[in-house]
Every structure is written in C-alpha cells, then in structure tokens.
Amino acid sequence: MTPPRAYGGLIAVTLVLVAALAGPAEAQPQDLDALLQKTREARANDAETLEARVQRFREARDARAAETREAQRRRDAAVARSEALLAEFDRNEAALTERQAQLDARSGNLGEVFGVVRQVAGDFASQSQNSIVTLEHPARQARLDRLASATALPSAEALEQLWLDLMQEIVATGKVSRFVAPVIDASGAVSDTEVVRVGPFTAIADDRFLVREPAAEAFTALPAQPPRALRQRAEALSEAPVGAVQRVDVDPSRGALLGVLVQTPRLGERIRSGGWVGAVIMALGLAGGVLAVERFFVLARVGARMRRQRKAIASPTPDNPLGRVLRVYTQQPDLAPETLELKLDDAVLREVPALEARLVWLKILAAVAPLLGLLGTVTGMILTFQQITLFGTGDPKLMAGGISQALMTTVQGLIVAIPMVLLHAMLNARSKALIQVLEEESAGLIAEQSERRPQGLASDGVGDGV
Known part of the structure; x- marks a missing residue:
C-alpha cells in the first residue's frame, strides 16, 4: 500500500509536467529530461525517508514489547513472592499462637503477678512524677516508667528495684x-x-x-x-x-x-481593692482615730488634775475645770446662796464645751463610715453588672474587681464605724463623769454656803436685839 506522502509527490510531479507541456512549443527537449530526472530523484528521496521512519517505528514497537514482557515477568515474580510471604505469615501466626499458648500454660499465675506489678509501678510512677523526692533521685522516674509500660515479664532485679524505690519513698517521708x-x-x-x-x-x-x-x-x-x-x-x-x-x-x-x-491577698491589697471609696473610709477612720487619741489624753490629763484638786479644795488652781469653778466661790465667799448657785452654774457651763469638744465628730464618723461602705457596695455592683453586660459571665476574673470593691467597702465601713461607736461612748462617758464631778462640787459649795448663811443671819439678829 502506497503511503499518502507518495501520492503527494506524484501529484506534484504531474502538475510540473502539465505546466511544462502548456509552455511554448519551442521548449528544448533537454529541459524535459532534466525535469524527469528531478522527479525521479525526489521520489527516491521520499521513499528513503519513508523507509527510515517505518524502521524507527518497528524498533520502538519491539522495545515496548520487550518492556511489556519484562513488566509481566516482574509482576508474576511479585505475585509469587506475595503468595509465599502470605503463606509464611500464616505459618508464623500459627506458630506465635502456639508459643503464646505454651507461654500462658507455663507462666500460670505469673500473668496476674505481672499485672499487679505493672499497676503498682504505674501508680507509683504517677505519684513520683509530682514528688519532690524524685528530684533527689532523678533516675527513679525513668525506671518506673519503663516497668509500667513493659510488655514482658519483669525480671527479679526489676522487682527488687521496685521494692527498693518504694522503701526509699517511705523512708523519705520521715527524713530531712x-x-x-x-x-x-x-x-x-x-x-x-x-x-x-x-x-x-x-x-x-x-x-x-x-x-x-x-x-x-x-x-x-x-x-x-x-x-x-x-x-x-x-x-x-x-x-x-x-x-x-x-x-x-x-x-x-x-x-x-x-x-x-x-x-x-495581703492587707494592703485588700485595702486597695476597695477603690476610692475605701480610701475615703480609711482616711476618715484615721482621722477619727487621731481625734479619739487626742480626746483620750486630754480628758485623762484633765481628770488627773481634777482628782488632785479634790484633795486640795481649799487651794484651787486655774489649771483644771474644778479649780476654776472653786475660784468663783473663794473669790466671793459672802455671796447669797442663790447668787452663788447662778455663778457656779455659769462656771460649770463654761467648762462643759471644752470637756465635750469634738466628741460629736466621732459620732458623725461612726454614722458616715457604714454609709460610705454602702455607697462602695452599690458602686461595685454597678461595675460588676456593666462587666457582665460587656463580657458575659464566662470569666469570673473580670467580675472580681467590682465584687471586691462591693465587699471590701462594706467591711471597711464597719471596721471604721464599730471602733468609732465604742470610742465615742467611752470618751463621752468620761467627759460626762468629769462634768458630774463639777456639778457635785458646785452643789456641795452651794449647800455649804446655805448652811452657813442662816447662822450668819441669826447671829446678826441676836446682836441687834442686845
């Protein structure tokens, strides 16, 4: 069968001949011979090219056939090896099952012992992982981990080492x-x-x-x-x-x-958790404490001077309230009882403000401190609810600040108010006692003057009658 490329060459030669015949009648005969010769040479070249291509195709086909045969041979060998390996695997599995049965029969109760050893080693390894004794004996943890994860029966040395490790832990519990x-x-x-x-x-x-x-x-x-x-x-x-x-x-x-x-939290951290309200409460508490200390020493000094004055009524001194009240009597001993009573009452009233000075502030602080604590509680709860609205309730730490302020301000208010109430009661009672002394002494002077006054009037009347 002639290839299609050969037909193309014949068509080209035919067209050339037709063109030559259609030319002038006077063309030379040698030109036709040359054209024929070229046509033959072109055909010969095309035939050689075609033959070379066919030869290359045949060689490639033979090579692919050889590769196919080699692949089939390797496949057959692999299939045969796979079947042999599967057979060997089945034999090994059967042998392994038989050996395992023999091992179970020979080991007897050793399997249970092995299970107990693994369990004890595993429990001790978990405990030892967090024990400070392990850092003194760092190789112990690795031994316990190996024994707990072992798949073979432990040796006698391994069992003895486990016992030693357990004893070591027991001894360490009572040792520095x-x-x-x-x-x-x-x-x-x-x-x-x-x-x-x-x-x-x-x-x-x-x-x-x-x-x-x-x-x-x-x-x-x-x-x-x-x-x-x-x-x-x-x-x-x-x-x-x-x-x-x-x-x-x-x-x-x-x-x-x-x-x-x-x-x-330390004390400072607790105080700081109260926020600005807590700071105000603590400042008021400090001011109240200073005021109470000042009033305590003042009243104590005044009380000591008044006690000394009561022992020396005849010689009053102006450095204490009782002495100043007594001086009203000693400076004008001849006054009528009614007039003396008025003057003594006036002297006592002048001493009362100094004895009761600034005690009312302690009472005010005792009332204001818990109110400020309530204010801090409300402020802290508002802050907590705002945080819940923004972030939800997933993280309790976000709400800790508001809750701390709510609780600590209440505590701080009570811590300040309770001592203020007690101090006010104590100091107020002390001042009232001093005022009571002044009133008692002034009443005694009035009574003494009243007793003396009728006697004086009677003596005057007797003299006049004589």
Whole structure:
C-alpha cells in the first residue's frame, strides 16, 4: 500500500509536467529530461525517508514489547513472592499462637503477678512524677516508667528495684535531707542550688519555699512567698547544722496549701481593692482615730488634775475645770446662796464645751463610715453588672474587681464605724463623769454656803436685839 506522502509527490510531479507541456512549443527537449530526472530523484528521496521512519517505528514497537514482557515477568515474580510471604505469615501466626499458648500454660499465675506489678509501678510512677523526692533521685522516674509500660515479664532485679524505690519513698517521708538540685528563679534562669527537703511535703532554699516543676524536672520558687515569719523559720532551717532541731512549717498537701496561701491577698491589697471609696473610709477612720487619741489624753490629763484638786479644795488652781469653778466661790465667799448657785452654774457651763469638744465628730464618723461602705457596695455592683453586660459571665476574673470593691467597702465601713461607736461612748462617758464631778462640787459649795448663811443671819439678829 502506497503511503499518502507518495501520492503527494506524484501529484506534484504531474502538475510540473502539465505546466511544462502548456509552455511554448519551442521548449528544448533537454529541459524535459532534466525535469524527469528531478522527479525521479525526489521520489527516491521520499521513499528513503519513508523507509527510515517505518524502521524507527518497528524498533520502538519491539522495545515496548520487550518492556511489556519484562513488566509481566516482574509482576508474576511479585505475585509469587506475595503468595509465599502470605503463606509464611500464616505459618508464623500459627506458630506465635502456639508459643503464646505454651507461654500462658507455663507462666500460670505469673500473668496476674505481672499485672499487679505493672499497676503498682504505674501508680507509683504517677505519684513520683509530682514528688519532690524524685528530684533527689532523678533516675527513679525513668525506671518506673519503663516497668509500667513493659510488655514482658519483669525480671527479679526489676522487682527488687521496685521494692527498693518504694522503701526509699517511705523512708523519705520521715527524713530531712539536703541535696543539690536545679532551681528556676523568677527570671527563668536555672541554677544548681542546695535544697532542704522536709519529707515529701516541703522544699526550701534559703528563705524561699519551692515547688516541683514536673515539665522541667526542677524546682521553681513560688511567685509570691508566704509571710515573713514562715520565711524566717525556713531560713533558720536552711542554715541549721546537721542534727539540729529546728521548727519549720510543713505543707501536708505537698504544695497545694502554699499555693493558696501565696494567693491570699495581703492587707494592703485588700485595702486597695476597695477603690476610692475605701480610701475615703480609711482616711476618715484615721482621722477619727487621731481625734479619739487626742480626746483620750486630754480628758485623762484633765481628770488627773481634777482628782488632785479634790484633795486640795481649799487651794484651787486655774489649771483644771474644778479649780476654776472653786475660784468663783473663794473669790466671793459672802455671796447669797442663790447668787452663788447662778455663778457656779455659769462656771460649770463654761467648762462643759471644752470637756465635750469634738466628741460629736466621732459620732458623725461612726454614722458616715457604714454609709460610705454602702455607697462602695452599690458602686461595685454597678461595675460588676456593666462587666457582665460587656463580657458575659464566662470569666469570673473580670467580675472580681467590682465584687471586691462591693465587699471590701462594706467591711471597711464597719471596721471604721464599730471602733468609732465604742470610742465615742467611752470618751463621752468620761467627759460626762468629769462634768458630774463639777456639778457635785458646785452643789456641795452651794449647800455649804446655805448652811452657813442662816447662822450668819441669826447671829446678826441676836446682836441687834442686845
């Protein structure tokens, strides 16, 4: 079959011949021979090109057939190997089942023992992960983890080591030990520090209380340390020689109580949580305290002088209210009782304001302080409700500020009001007692003058009659 490209060559030659025949009749015969020769050469070239292409196609076909046969051979080999491996897998699985049955038959109760050992090791590993004793013996945790996750029967050495680790933990509960361990400070730096361990409960470095940091396998200092008294006892234990008896505070919850203790607000933090209302209440309380102290010393000094004056009625002095009242009588001893009574009443009334001075302010502060506390409570609750409206109730910390202000201002108001009421009552009673002394002494002078006055009048009448 002649290829399509050959037909194209014949068509081209035919067109050339037609064009040549249609030319002038006088064309030379040699031009036709040359044209025929070119046509033959072109046809020969096309045939060679076509043959070369056919040959390349045949070679490519043979190569693809060889590759196909090779792939089929490899596939057959893989299928055969897969079948062999599956057969071997079945044989191994059957052998494994048989060996497992033999192992179960020979081990007997050892399987239950192995389960108990794994359970004990797992429980102890969980406890040891948070124990401060583990940092003194860092290799223990890895042994326990391996034993808890083992799939084979434990060896006698492993069982003995587990027993030793358990005994070590028991002994450590009643022992104070010193060792060097990594400690993470507040800046995040890790340093090897001498640590004093009090049983499994408390760890101390100098005057700092430490807690276990499981993620870092190190101790970390509490972000806020307990009160100074506890730190002083901890420092004394750190500096005490070996064998000395020293008092120290122990956290039986192994860190939980210390965490709660350091989170407890200090007095200053509680006062600041009251906000500006709490500050006003505390300022009023301070002013009331200063006023009460001043009134106490003034009334005490006046009372002491009046007691001395009562022992020396005949020689009144002007440095005390009683002396000034008595001077009214001694300066005008011949006054009529009615006139003397008026003058003494006037002298007593002049002394009363000084004795009762500024006591009314204590009474006012005692009434205003709880009202300010109520104001702070209302303000704090309004703030809390505003935060709930904006952020919801998902995060209690957002509401803590308003609730703290609401509660602390009430507490501060009561703390100020209750002492103010007691101080006012005490000082008012003291001033009333001093005023009572003045009234008693003035009444006594009037009575004495009244007794003397009729005798004087009678003596005058007898003399006149004579």
